[in-house]
Amino acid sequence: MERVQELIPLAKEMMAQKSSRKLVKLYVLGGVLALFGVVLGLVETVCSPFTAASRQREEEAAVAALRASLERQTRRTQALLEKGKQQEAIVCSKALSKRQHAS
Numbered sequence: 001m002e003r004v005q006e007l008i009p010l011a012k013e014m015m016a017q018k019s020s021r022k023l024v025k026l027y028v029l030g031g032v033l034a035l036f037g038v039v040l041g042l043v044e045t046v047c048s049p050f051t052a053a054s055r056q057r058e059e060e061a062a063v064a065a066l067r068a069s070l071e072r073q074t075r076r077t078q079a080l081l082e083k084g085k086q087q088e089a090i091v092c093s094k095a096l097s098k099r100q101h102a103s
Contacts, residue, residue: 007031 007027014024 011024011028014027
């Protein structure tokens, strides 16, 4: 807060010395941007624990989604394997039944 109070007399002094208005505007703009940076830093510091917790929740949700998709994929492959075995058994039984009739 002390530095902000020092900027006001500095601006008044610069105006009294008849320095260019562009230079004064540049100093004011720099001061405002520095103040804006400080405020953003404080907001980031205050909100960082909340964002870390939300990132962890997002990661856990992603892991759960991956596990669910992996389980679905394994079920599909197992179902396809069982279906293939059933079809193979049907083909073999048909072949055996044809042989018995042929003899």
